[in-house]
Amino acid sequence: MKAYLPVLLAVTAFTTTAFSASPSPEGVAFFEQKIRPLLVEHCYECHSAEAKKLKGNLFLDSKTGWEKGGDSGEPVIIPGNIEASQLLKSVRHEDPDTAMPPKKPKLPDAAIADLIAWVKMGAPDPRDGTQLEAKRADKSWWSLQPLAREFRHKDIDGFLEEKLTEKGLHFNAPAEARALIRRISYDLTGLPPSMEEVEAFAKAYQTEARPAVEALVDRLLASPQYGEHWGRHWLDVVRFGESNGFERNFIINDLWPFRDYVIHSFNEDKPFNRFIAEHLAGDILGKGNPEVEVGSAFLVAGPYDDVGNQDVVAQKNIRAATLDELVTSTSSAFLGLTVNCARCHNHKFDPIPTEDYYRLKSAFEGVKHGRRVVVSKQERAAFDMASKPLNDEKKLLTEQQQALEKAVEARCRAAAAAQKTAKPKVDPNATEDHFSAEQVRFVKFVMHASTANPKSATSARLTEFEVWSADKASRNVALAANGGSASGTQSIKAEDFPEAYGPQLCIDGKPGEQWAVGTPAELTITLAKLETIDRIVFSNAKGKDVQDKSQGATPCEYEVRVSVDGTNWKTVSSGLDRAPWSEAHGIERVRREVTTEEERVQLAALAKLIAELQRKIDAVPKLREIWAGTYSQPSEQTFVHKGGDPLKLGDSVVPASLSVLDRVGKPFALPAGAPEGERRLALAQWLTGDDNSLPPRVLANRLWHYHFGTGLVDTPGDFGFLGSRPSHPELLDFLATRLLFHGWRLKPLHREIMLSRAYQQSADLREEAARVDKSARLLWRFPPRRLNAEEIRDTVLSAAGKLQLVPAGGPGFRLYKVLANNVSTYVPLEQHGPETYRRAVYHQNARASVVDLLNDFDLPDTAFPAPKRANTSTPLQALTLLNHGFTLDMAAALATRLGSTHSVQAAYRIAFQREPSPAEKDAADRFIAAHGLTAFCRALLNASELVFLD
């Protein structure tokens, strides 16, 4: 983003008290005669309450306005100080970026002189009437304060009831048992309870409610499905995706260990401060311990542009954008701040100076996307022990082989030099061979070598292959237009466009497209009928008039064979008549004749031994590589990019804490050249210090958000000015202190929340309460909700009896097919096989791959952190859930599971965990009688009752 307005960097904060007394009559007169008219004429258009669009949040129609300043948060006039007054710098056009008025000529010299005189006399300004509405936050902003430590209530319900009472509201009655266990099960595990669990819970709940709920919550918190469900929430927050996005969008197959790490960390209730620190510096904290090291894969789990770009300016912009992605994700995930908005200018709404952005950036300067070996010391030692002797032996044998080949090649070189050839070497633009006329139906072009590889022609390219008739009006009889057809294998395939790179391109008469020669390197042309021919021409350039050296290798060692019947072949011309393409090609030609029998035997034996060793080497399990990023010491210091432009360097900054938070937390600053890892570690320690109030506040709010559907702060990734204010500020701090009290462990806090009356109340709608608070933000009822994308898929699988909870982890499954040809294309699958019947958290979520069921139900695009999911109802959801092969398979499976007797009752028990009413059973029985059980199951899997929770 570019500033609308003056980037007000480094304005010295002078005290204004000396001039704060009411202005003198002379001063007021000067202001009224000279200054006010000037401001009205030149400035008010953009900087007044009447401005159509206020620019830079700066008001110049009141004294308060220029004292408060605009986006910079610093006064634009320092009474008495000409040098420090930004307004004067701007009107004097000292810096083109901040010149005022913008895109207009400078003010008349006299006007500027008046302004200078006015500032010199202390900027007397009688305009004190205007009360400015806050247009931005300063450091007194609520979220930037230390946590409250004393509270007026002892538990969650107290805070909520206080607000409810204020509005004349109260909690609903407790939820009935079935609704409650469904709510708790989905909330903690993302899965429905079984009918048996519901019945057992109902019984216990009726006897003694609280212990029953406690037991249920404890059981589910301890189940491995808890980590799968809450880990999935966290993966949204950290914009976890398994392809790189952008143009190539290649799939990343070794980032899943990070997903498993997240799930395990939730399941073992790892203290969250440690979890955060591992995200930023796991490789430092846990060197040699893969379980910890993998945490910092967070840094490279986002999208980035990897297209090779030779343009230096573009390279700088791409690198800056890559690091911007890191700054954005880090500040959103852990701080709930949009530090990224301070990339081009000071944050427009929050007191985040642009230097803070670059402080954060400097911590990440050494991070690069990529994979590296992440193993324990023992694993590495074992690997070395297994592979080193094999590699040593292979090296020895390879040396012998090379020595022998060198001797052979020396003799080859001499022999090749002695050979004389009649014709010049192959010309990629067009090579023409004449031969005595033959009547044939088939022509075969057998290729042995290409200009790039003396030993093989595979991967060479051929644009056209022409076969010319021997008559006077010679025609290219190979042309498709003349009835010819071509066959041959291709080395590149584009699945979504099979015609690309095919052999038919050699006979289309168009010079542009090429056949990518495959294995065997043979092109067979079938003519429309017997033809008498005496000439072929082949070319690889994209046209005879087109100069191009970069379109791939050309076949250069070849034979042309012809046949009448396609069985008996005769060679009519060959590349042997031509000068070899290079010395290496010449050597290959004579190698066979020059090698002695003894050498041949020796070389064959060596090759066999080496191949065997290679097999053994390959059999040693590879050291595990993970997409965990690579780290190196930055070669340059970090500079502010003026206006966000990496070519316009401003002041240098050092890796340090963010000044926006200097009221909380212990600041740190490292030397400019601090070691790369230390930067991230220091950042992690500062972020997770107990005195830094934002991370625990943000985290407690995330918990609330996922439990109740809406956070106390409704914008879980933004605690700044544009974010929403907390509905219950004191409760938020209470929760944050409870989190710290529990040593940053989440499970005890889940427990406290879920044992509250607020959480356990019914979802019933009371009209009189709804009239006061429709969205139930004050929680007079539990807010009902639709299941999210993963829950829906898992629920359908579970109802059908097909959900497989193991393997819990490991490589993910895919609901799309990846087509890779230069770039990746993701094609959603029509049928989902049994290998996909796993929990949706294990789906390999590639970026910009639309997977019907999941994306239709608002699975977010992983381009950004997604602190909150959308919740939509669309016709595409309906079409997918009705008609996709997955639903049909699951409907059939459910029908099988139900069996033929009491199937309606069983269906309701499985899908909804309740008995059908007599009317429901009657309607279902009639439907089944007419249309069958599977049709009934298809309807059931689409039922609102399946996907909504009370």
Place this chain on the structure above:
Amino acid sequence: MSALDLSRRSFLGDMTTGLTGVALSRLLANEVQAAPSRPSHFAPKAKQVLQIFCPGAASHMDLWDHKPMLEKYDGTPLPGAEQEVTFQGKNGTLMRSPWPFLPAGSSGKMISSMLPHMSRHVDDMAFIHSMVSRSNTHGPGCISMNTCFTREGFPSAGSWVNYALGSLNDNLPTYVSIQDLRGEPPNGKANWSNGFLPAEYQAVSMSAQQPLRNLARPAGISEMEDSATQDFLQTLNAGFAGSRPGQDELSARLASYALAARMQMKAPEVSDLTREPQHIHALYGTQDANGLKAAYARNCLLARRFLEQGVRYVSLYCASRASAVDGLLNWDAHKTLKADYERHCPIFDQPTAALLSDLKQRGMLDNVLVLWCTEFGRMPTRQEGTSGRDHNPDAFTTWMMGAGVKGGISHGATDEFGRRSVQDVATVYDFYATVLQLLGLNHEQLTYYHNGANRRLTDVHGHVLKGLLA
């Protein structure tokens, strides 16, 4: 009669002409529109958008932006920029366009002779010759041309328009993205993504070859069973919603199933090109011997049929992504411009021109705003050692025509060689500020809160190109 009226009439027409097995009650009982039409900020000039996108960076100097100086100085260095390094590497000398330009229309606008059909429309077109891009790379360039941001994750213009204005019909999607037979454009689905806007604003991706996913009744399920199942389901869901008054999501879900059912009837009918007379097929070239051209022509015809039925925003792609051979699958003519464009231009020319003529003859250009886009331009020089052109983000051409657009004009200009936009430089922000203006929307007021910012299609930039407005 508006497109909406037309669609309703034909919809009701179908209802009475016997749709066996479809329960009328299910369709009529839920006349709620899932995405109802919403008012614009002020009176719109255009109600619908057709966006034609030629991915791969279609060369301005070889199609629309005539540069006589290139003919004069062909083979000599670009003054002041010898050996300039751009996306793929070093540049060689200036290269003239391989084809002559010819005057077209009453204005005598010079257009490449490779576009004989398109050149007949120049009197209706408003060219923007002074476009600049923020990226020199296809993927980011394409999404920038669609979302105004070079990084992915932002909503496409079509989704913004969908969000702003909603649907004009009650039985079809609001935003349709039609893909080329050769595949998806660079950066694929991010080009028509709803980004951070809710999923209801997404595009439906399809083509004449690839029908809308999950639309058809599954094989093996009879029409009667299917219809009865949907009726049974709606009864179940209506009961559930009835027991939870005030829960709007539940009634929205009922409405979404009803809309889905109407789409199941309407979309196949709209996609059925056999309903078009032979002279229309001939006009577009849907039966051309060139399979790629015929496929694109069918997509053009499909686009018109969707627009006719009140689809708000149609994106139509001509060509696809980068391939292992530059310029094979799209307009990315790095090395062999002549051969490449002799392949691409004939695919593009006649069908697109036919689509424009057809829209015009039906009076649809009164409502439809047509945009032609590509992600950036190409260099006036040849890429060193080749006969092609490298990427050039500093200059390219786009054009608009139709509702609210002044025809036969050219806005802005590149320098004499086409290297840089120099006069009335226009950004993609300006481009979309103008598009929104024509749709009756103030681009600074169309916002959506996301992760700490009130986001706009035009970011924090953009000026309406007033000269283009009729």
